[in-house]
Amino acid sequence: MVMFTLRRFLQLIPVFFGATLLVYFLVFATPGDPIAALSGGKPMAPAVEAALRAQYNLDQPFWIQYGLYLKNLVTMNLGQTFSGQEVAAVIARAYPVTARLAIMALVFEAFFGVLFGVIAGLRKGKLFDSTVLVASLLVIAVPTFVLGFVLQLVVGVQLGWAKPTVSGSAPWNELILPAVVLGLVSLAYVIRLTRASISENMNADYVRTATAKGLSRRRVVVVHILRNSLIPVVTFLGADLGSLMGGAIVTEGIFNVPGIGNLLYKAILKGESATVVAVVGILVIVFVVANLVVDLLYAVLDPRIRYV
Amino acid sequence: MRLSRTSQALGLAVVVAMSLTACGGGAGENTNATGDATKVITANNTEPQNGLLPANTNEVGGGKVMDLLFSGLVSYDAKGATVNEIADSIETKDSQNYTIKIKSGKVFSDGTAITAQTFVDAWNFGAAAKNAQLNSYFFESIKGYDKVSAEGSTEDKMEGLKVVDDSTFTVELAQPESDFPLRLGYTAFYPLPASAYKDPKAFGQNPIGNGPYKLAEGGWKHDVSIELIPNDKYEGPQKAKNGGVTFTIFNNPDSAYTEVQADNLDILDQVPPSGLQNFKTDFEGRNVNQPYAGNATMVLPSYMPEFKGEAGSMRRQAISMAIDRQQIIDKIFYGNKKAATEFTSPVIDGYEAALPGSEALKFDAAKAKALWEKADAIDPWPAGKVLTITSNIDGAGNKEYITAMANQIATNLGIKAELNPIASFKEMRALVNEKKLTGASRAGWQADYPSLYNFLGPLYGTGAGSNDGDYSNPAFDAKLKEGLAATSVEEGNKIFNQAQEILLKDMPVVPLWYQAVQGVWSNNVNTVEFGWNGVPLYYAVTAK
Numbered sequence: 001m002v003m004f005t006l007r008r009f010l011q012l013i014p015v016f017f018g019a020t021l022l023v024y025f026l027v028f029a030t031p032g033d034p035i036a037a038l039s040g041g042k043p044m045a046p047a048v049e050a051a052l053r054a055q056y057n058l059d060q061p062f063w064i065q066y067g068l069y070l071k072n073l074v075t076m077n078l079g080q081t082f083s084g085q086e087v088a089a090v091i092a093r094a095y096p097v098t099a100r101l102a103i104m105a106l107v108f109e110a111f112f113g114v115l116f117g118v119i120a121g122l123r124k125g126k127l128f129d130s131t132v133l134v135a136s137l138l139v140i141a142v143p144t145f146v147l148g149f150v151l152q153l154v155v156g157v158q159l160g161w162a163k164p165t166v167s168g169s170a171p172w173n174e175l176i177l178p179a180v181v182l183g184l185v186s187l188a189y190v191i192r193l194t195r196a197s198i199s200e201n202m203n204a205d206y207v208r209t210a211t212a213k214g215l216s217r218r219r220v221v222v223v224h225i226l227r228n229s230l231i232p233v234v235t236f237l238g239a240d241l242g243s244l245m246g247g248a249i250v251t252e253g254i255f256n257v258p259g260i261g262n263l264l265y266k267a268i269l270k271g272e273s274a275t276v277v278a279v280v281g282i283l284v285i286v287f288v289v290a291n292l293v294v295d296l297l298y299a300v301l302d303p304r305i306r307y308v
Numbered sequence: 309m310r311l312s313r314t315s316q317a318l319g320l321a322v323v324v325a326m327s328l329t330a331c332g333g334g335a336g337e338n339t340n341a342t343g344d345a346t347k348v349i350t351a352n353n354t355e356p357q358n359g360l361l362p363a364n365t366n367e368v369g370g371g372k373v374m375d376l377l378f379s380g381l382v383s384y385d386a387k388g389a390t391v392n393e394i395a396d397s398i399e400t401k402d403s404q405n406y407t408i409k410i411k412s413g414k415v416f417s418d419g420t421a422i423t424a425q426t427f428v429d430a431w432n433f434g435a436a437a438k439n440a441q442l443n444s445y446f447f448e449s450i451k452g453y454d455k456v457s458a459e460g461s462t463e464d465k466m467e468g469l470k471v472v473d474d475s476t477f478t479v480e481l482a483q484p485e486s487d488f489p490l491r492l493g494y495t496a497f498y499p500l501p502a503s504a505y506k507d508p509k510a511f512g513q514n515p516i517g518n519g520p521y522k523l524a525e526g527g528w529k530h531d532v533s534i535e536l537i538p539n540d541k542y543e544g545p546q547k548a549k550n551g552g553v554t555f556t557i558f559n560n561p562d563s564a565y566t567e568v569q570a571d572n573l574d575i576l577d578q579v580p581p582s583g584l585q586n587f588k589t590d591f592e593g594r595n596v597n598q599p600y601a602g603n604a605t606m607v608l609p610s611y612m613p614e615f616k617g618e619a620g621s622m623r624r625q626a627i628s629m630a631i632d633r634q635q636i637i638d639k640i641f642y643g644n645k646k647a648a649t650e651f652t653s654p655v656i657d658g659y660e661a662a663l664p665g666s667e668a669l670k671f672d673a674a675k676a677k678a679l680w681e682k683a684d685a686i687d688p689w690p691a692g693k694v695l696t697i698t699s700n701i702d703g704a705g706n707k708e709y710i711t712a713m714a715n716q717i718a719t720n721l722g723i724k725a726e727l728n729p730i731a732s733f734k735e736m737r738a739l740v741n742e743k744k745l746t747g748a749s750r751a752g753w754q755a756d757y758p759s760l761y762n763f764l765g766p767l768y769g770t771g772a773g774s775n776d777g778d779y780s781n782p783a784f785d786a787k788l789k790e791g792l793a794a795t796s797v798e799e800g801n802k803i804f805n806q807a808q809e810i811l812l813k814d815m816p817v818v819p820l821w822y823q824a825v826q827g828v829w830s831n832n833v834n835t836v837e838f839g840w841n842g843v844p845l846y847y848a849v850t851a852k
Contacts, residue, residue: 033742038357038442040367041737041751043766043773047437047459055440065736083357084509085530095531103415149562157570162528166564233609256556256563258531266559269702269732 001299003308008292016284023280024066027273034058034271039080056274057080069277079274081267087274090263091282096250097170098259100245104172104179109187110237117194117233118226124199132195136188148181148254165256177253182248186240193236197229204228230301238294242287322550347550347851350834351575351844352564353555355531355589359512361497363434363441371495372843373534373780377517377552378498379544381427382489383409387411388601388655388840390490392424393544396475398492403484403793409476417539418635424477427468432456436464439480439508443496445773446756449488451480482791486800487759494757520546520847522554531557546847552845559629559719561828574851577844578824581705585642591828597644600689602823602841603763606697606713609745610816614689622683624815625668627695627748627797630720631678631713633669633821640709644826646820651811652763653755658801665812669819673720689723696728698748700736708748708763711822730788741778751776751817757842764788768816779816801827 035052038044053059057068072079078087120129137148141190155177156164166174201207202225210220247261260279267275313795356370365374381395392398396409414422433439434446436456447453451468455461468480481488489498499518504511515523520542527535534555536550556573560566561580567573569590579587579595587595608615608624615623633647649666652659683689699713701707707727728747730736739745753774755762765788766772770780787807795801825842829835830850837845 026836030732030735031738032732034734034739036741037732037734039737039775041774042366042756043443043445045437045457046447047457047461048440048442048444050459051437051440072602083355084359084512152563152566157566160570163572164570165558165563168529181661208562254563256558256560257527258557262612263531269734271732271734 001296001307005127005292006286006297008295012285012288015094016281016287019181019284020069020281021066024069024273024277025062026200027268027271028062028065030268030271034082037270043286050294053279056080069274078278081275082270082272087088087278090275091260091278093264094247094258094260097257098247099245100170100172101175101179101182101248101252101257101259102241105176105186105244106237106241108179108185109190109240113187113190113237114194114226114230116232118221120191120196121195121198122221124195127208129195132191136191139184139188144181144185144248144264145147145250145254147184148251150180151177151181152254158287166258166259170259175257178251178257181254186236187258189236190233193233194229197232198225201229209248227301231298234301236295238259238290242283242290245286245290246283312819318658320774330647332368344851347551347832348552349550349555349574349846349851350554350556351846352558352561352573352577353534354495356534358517359509361441361501361504361508361512361567361808362430363439363443363496364448366511372846373536373555374391374495374498374517375843376519376521377523378495378571379517379542379546380557381410382547383493383544384758384840386837386839386845388657390493390758391492391545392439393434393546395492398489400489403486403488403795406479406481406483406488406793407472407476408479412475414518416516417516417541418501418503418516420503420516421540422499422518423474424471425474425503425791426499427497428471428477429502429505431469431497433500433505433508434496436460437550438464446491446496449481449485453482454776454789457482457688457825466470477626477788478797481753483789486792486794486797487761488708490759490797491757491762495660501615511737513690518542520544520548524552533557533691539778548847549836549850550847551851553849568828568830569666571832572734573834574772574830575827575836575844575846575849576829577578577825577827577838577842579828584644584826585676587826587828594829594831595748596827596836596838597653597654597824598838599646599655599822599824601655601758601840602842603648603653603753604750604820605653605748605817607653607740607745607751607777607817608819609743609749610779611777612746614687614693617687618756619687620847621814622679622688623819626676626679626683626721627717628668628815628818629670629672629679631820632673633670634671634714634717636700636709637714637821640705640712645821645824648821650762650805650808651817651819652715652766652808653822656755656760657797658760658804660805663805663812665809668812668815676720677722681724693726695723695725696724697750698730698736698739698745699730701727701729702732726779743778744776747759748818749776752823754823755841761788761791764804764807765792768811777816779814781810781814784810784814803832 004072022227035049057065061261081087081090110161116132120132123129152164155161163174207224248257249261249265252261264279299307353372354369356373358364360374365371379393382390383531384391385391394410394414396411398406398408400406421846431447434441435444435453445835450641451464456463456466461664498815501516520539521536522539524535524537535758537552551707561578565583568576607847637645649661697710699706699710710727714727718725753763766774768779769784769788784807787803791800791803794803825838827838834850834852836849839845
């Protein structure tokens with residue numbers, strides 16, 4: 001298991017470099033001129049323009065630009081944004097906010113998703129099951145920004161239960177509303193996955209055996225059915241954690257959360273490769289680690305799976 | 309995506325609407341406003357793109373903060389008239405040599421005195437190539453600018469600036485420019501304390517100014533908020549009437565709108581497109597809708613063969629007359645805009661609504677079609693050629709009105725016309741700067757300072773910095789020069805309007821409508837007045 005983990009971490013290295021190269025190239029290849037945009041359509045003195053181009057290595061060919069970026073990376077220098085701030089500092093400000101939001105959304109969708117899914121799965125075809133199925137279908141069908149704006153208006157303005165947008169420090173309580181919006185769609189998927197998995201496993205041989213052994217229903221459900229049914233759910237949650245950590249551009253926009261999604265969106269529009277590559281680099285690591293955790297969890301959930 | 313604020317910060321002309329009927333409706337005098345002078349006002353803003361240095365701030369987000377932190381030789385009142393601030397007098401006999409006297413006893417918020425040298429140093433710093441300040445071109449009329457701004461130049465003193473004594477300095481321009489004194493309230497011309505030059509970058513994060521406000525200790529929390537507190541050393545017309553202004557950074561005007569509805573944010577100076585229909589009822593008695601110094605236009609590049617010569621001239625006129633501005637205003641902007649009748653803005657001193665030739669900006673489908681056919685007889689429009697209108701679509705609202713406009717042109721002229729959508733502002737600017745447009749393109753202008761010339765010179769002068777369509781007409785250039793050499797502002801305005809008559813014939817761009825600001829405020833503050841540039845007069849806002 002240690003070897004397995006180690007091997008996976010070693011795999012991270014080529015993946016990381018491949019991804020940064022690719023992303024750097026993509027930003028390089030997007031049409032447009034970031035320096036021209038800096039002047040906002042107003043004139044710019046030629047000397048100023050040349051100085052800015054040189055400052056961000058934009059006057060160099062692609063390979064030299066990328067090489068210089070890597071060189072800085074080795075010394076842990078992530079470069080500067082077009083506004084002259086350190087990219088590392090910008091990310092350090094935004095990331096904790098996104099991470100907090102992502103964890104809250106994940107806890108919300110995992111807890112309620114599994115809970116509702118199990119109940120629905122055990123009472124297949126009953127009123128609760130059908131209600132949950134219809135409700136989850138609705139949630140999946142409604143786009144996030146509609147959900148976001150409606151909840152913001154109803155809960156934030158009309159009922160006044162929460163502040164409509166998140167303040168700068170992004171405290172936990174203000175993040176509840178955005179986390180619910182963010183987690184709702186995944187919640188619907190988790191419910192459906194759990195329900196399907198549970199109802200399938202209910203008829204499995206080992207469940208019959210367990211029941212025949214005289215185990216309590218509670219023990220059969222929690223230890224035997226649920227544990228075996230969680231594998232697809234955990235896979236889904238792992239991938240979802242990765243994308244949640246990547247920031248939710250729409251949700252962060254609606255609730256004015258100063259997170260990584262907003263940062264990335266603005267950086268892409270501006271063609272700010274230093275920021276885009278740094279953020280994507282971090283995301284690559286997050287994804288790989290999230291996937292690793294999921295793989296390790298398989299072994300916990302199903303003793304038949306072993307890693308060497 | 310609904311993150312339209314980004315592109316607005318990038319200097320885009322924003323899609324805003326106005327109505328003449330509502331003009332001045334909300335912007336009443338604050339006579340009966342006896343508010344709590346210690347309460348802090350909150351307002352929306354975007355993250356300033358650069359450190360807060362006068363000569364490096366060229367966009368709305370930073371500009372709003374700079375104008376509160378600093379004050380220049382002159383300032384602009386709500387109507388855009390210049391008022392002496394630090395300047396005691398600005399005198400000239402020939403519009404080329406200016407003698408500027410400054411008031412004594414003026415200090416920065418840290419107590420450093422402001423002298424003639426302070427201004428000379430600040431302007432030299434802003435102009436010098438080695439400092440790479442975005443606004444450096446603002447100093448181009450000063451004699452010696454060409455030397456300090458040349459690429460690789462290490463010189464940093466313009467010969468046109470001379471200190472006479474502590475309170476007097478002289479400015480020699482490269483040529484007569486009568487509107488030079490009007491410019492002096494613009495951000496680029498603010499003074500800088502000597503401490504700024506040691507480490508401009510650090511200063512930009514923690515600026516020390518001489519304006520009605522100063523930055524609170526650690527007041528700039530990036531991407532989150534900017535906290536300003538009154539500067540008790542400031543004496544002048546813009547003295548703070550509240551306990552401070554805190555800007556909250558919003559990436560999305562929709563969420564700021566919601567916050568004002570919930571009374572958590574006091575002032576929003578940009579109602580999002582989604583709110584245009586309802587903001588007057590959502591904020592009854594707490595809204596404003598007034599024109600500001602900006603306009604929206606459509607560039608018809610002079611380098612396109614189809615727009616050259618006599619036939620090209622007719623086509624430009626035809627396209628202008630094929631656009632039913634009022635219909636777009638009514639349907640897309642809910643009637644809240646005013647169609648353009650010339651190239652500047654109604655809030656600018658010298659504006660004339662009905663210049664000779666302005667009928668070319670009136671909708672007349674029959675005349676447009678006839679002109680287009682006449683042009684075709686001289687030089688046929690290439691068969692099957694589509695007239696594209698290029699625009700970035702990351703800013704809210706562009707797509708809708710341009711599609712409508714393209715449809716009108718297509719229907720009324722019997723050609724194909726369509727929106728050519730561009731993903732981002734940087735891509736759009738690259739196309740424009742490299743002169744690679746193959747059709748019309750969306751444009752607009754927001755005045756830097758209240759003057760007719762600012763709407764004409766930088767946009768349509770031969771080789772001018774923002775002359776996107778490469779327009780050039782020696783007769784127009786001569787008129788501009790004549791207007792600048794005029795001895796009075798009124799005389800100059802008359803000549804600038806004659807220059808506009810040339811533009812109305814040549815139609816280098818098609819003026820569409822005048823920009824207006826829609827602002828709303830919360831129940832916690834008294835009536836908010838908005839200025840000539842669409843920015844709220846934050847210093848005059850009082851809390852209830």
